[in-house]
Amino acid sequence: MIRTIILIAMLAAALPLHAELRVFACEPEWAALVRELGGDKLSAYSATHALQDPHRIEARPSLIARARGAQLVVCTGADLEAGWLPPVLRESGNAAVQPGRPGYFEASQFVTKLEIPAKLDRSEGDVHAAGNPHIQLDPRNLLAVAVPLAQRLGELDAANAAHYAARQQAFAERLRAAIARWEKEAVPLKGMRVIAQHKSFSYLFRWLGIVEAGTLEPKPGIEPGSAHLAQLLKQARTEQARLIVRTPFDSPRPGEWLAERAGIPLVTLPFTVGGSDKAQDLFGLFDDTLARLKERAP
DSSP: OHHHHHHHHHHHHHSOSSOOEEEEESSHHHHHHHHHHHGGGEEEEESSOTTSOTTSOOOOHHHHHHHHTOSEEEEOOTTTTTTTHHHHHHHHTOGGGSTTSTTEEEGGGGSOOSOOOSSOOGGGOSOOTTOOOOGGGSHHHHHHHHHHHHHHHHHHSGGGHHHHHHHHHHHHHHHHHHHHHHHHHTGGGTTOEEEESSTTOHHHHHHHTOEEEEESSSSTTOOOOHHHHHHHHHHHHHTTOOEEEEOTTSOSHHHHHHHHHHTOOEEEOOOSTTSSTTOSSHHHHHHHHHHHHHHHOO
């Protein structure tokens, strides 16, 4: 009898106090959004971090293992993860999180995407057939994604559906208030002309009314050569560009070359959650992005 009691106690100690919904997020922004919506009812793992180019990830065994144990996979879609996610999901053997199943969620399906190519031509570089996938830098897109994502969490974890719905409403109220504040703070940036390294900030620029006057990449995903940089230097002066912006994972060399010769600042924006010391959640991401733009803008 005593041995039975001890065995039961050991088994109880080995079990979690409460079951958490296990979420595999492809990028840090979706892991952050899932945590906003789920709180302590779930655990969220991000397959990538802010210093990694999300286009260029390896399908590592550790990612496969994480996907194998996930109940929900949340990714951007729009071909952003096309190079690594399919083998991760295939090798995971987890039928519940395959595309088309309730355990698979693509955020880009719920927003209006920019820069959808009129025709596909690989000679134009690393183009995305479904449009620009970097949707997280317009906070209004986060509002749009949060609603169906909370609904999906509730479908997979019906016992806590009311919890996810309430947190989504609270998040939406906080984010709408923050958007109003950010838009007021960003008024001086409207119409400012900038040069970006990659098409990483299109949604941010559209939201704030910033004009992209050129890109350091001659074509998406193609490193700039000397001829393109020389042409871009002339373009920066003609267009009266005020800033050059890059992500934390972009090489700084092309931007530094142009900044020195054009006499304009090079600014590194966090791009996603974790991209700077102050961008540790979705609200910090936009707080720090605006602060960096305003600090360096002439």
